[in-house]
Amino acid sequence: TTQLVVLAGEIRGKGIMDEEGNWAPGVQDEVEKTVRDTVKAIGYEQDGFHWETLRFENNLHPQSAHIAQGVDASGNKDEGAGDQGMMFGFACDETPDLMPATLYYSHRILHRMAADRHSGAAPFLEPDAKSQVTLRFENGKPVAATAIVVSTQHGKGYDAGNKEAELHAYIRKVVADILPAELLSDATVYHINPTGSFEIGGPDGDAGLTGRKIIVDTYGGAAPHGGGAFSGKDPTKVDRSAAYITRYLAKNIVAAGLAQRCTIQLAYAIGVSKPLSLYVDTHGTGTVGDDKIEEAIGKIGKLGGLTPRGIRTHLGLNKPIYSKTAAYGHFGRTPEGDFFPWEKTDLADKLKAALA
Helix, strand or coil: CCCEEEEEEEECECCCECCCCCECCCHHHHHHHHHHHHHHHHCCEECCEECCCCEEEEEEEECCHHHHHHHCCECCECCCECCCEEEEEEEECCCCCCCCHHHHHHHHHHHHHHHHHHHCCCCCEEEEEEEEEEEEEECCEEEEEEEEEEEEEECCCCCCHHHHHHHHHHHHHHHHHHCCHHHCCCCCEEEECCCCCCCCCHHHCCCCCCCCCCCCCCCCCCCCCCCCCCCCCCCCCHHHHHHHHHHHHHHHHHHCCCCCEEEEEEEECECCCCCCEEEEECCCCCCCCHHHHHHHHHHCHHHHHHCHHHHHHHHCCCCCCCHHHHCCCCCCCCCECCECHHHCCCCHHHHHHHHC
């Protein structure tokens, strides 16, 4: 199963594929080029998985007509949610990006490592890597890093002797550069490649599947998750769009000073446009009642009643803005241009005005 990329799912778009599943001329070649360019950009040029020599299998096809009849807008009927389910958003004041500190630092460790790998500053690193930061909290604030776990694929020989020591020293320096000094001490325990060797990695060592790592995509376990993955779904799927709007609402509530922590829950039924419920929980940190915040959200007309169309319109989700979400999480990112609009805090003043 190595050297194989399988692309499967339902798609629709003008100039891409018609309702019978016939591809427009040249589009299949563009799809394969995108796959190979993506693998190349990540950096996979190893014997067991290489962007030039991998096999590509394209199993994309049109959406089910039975799903479309409930989801598509028609006549006086607004488009319905693409599925049933609950979606959650979260924000807290532990970091400048209003994200849980443990995940915030974990992402930044990996982002730094990837930058060093691409620049050549750390040529012994290979693409496959993950990190985990464990913090001790007192009175709701992080006071110490108790454990740091970093597992990274590496070049030949970096699992023993001086080369292994070089790798370990590099990881410790990255951690020291990312985490505040007051969180680190001699008591901090480091687990760097704890299995000993990580030379075989990526799709050469393990099968990868979109949607397997939904917690690292969101809040690192600090908040509930509705269970639906984001990647591979367009914004008519509320698994994605409603998760983005709930993060947007929670972040703006915290940014407005209405709470130190906030969880938002929305629920939908397939084919039904309006949400079945809206629930706000500020975990006892709110400056006003949670029910008052729920009422304030309902008063803000620009949110479009939190329907799929209203969410897509307000956040501008009908654009090719999702590739950057595939690594380092969907939340806690810097909004730039059309990217990561759900991270903006432009609703904070409107929330405060609605509560006045």
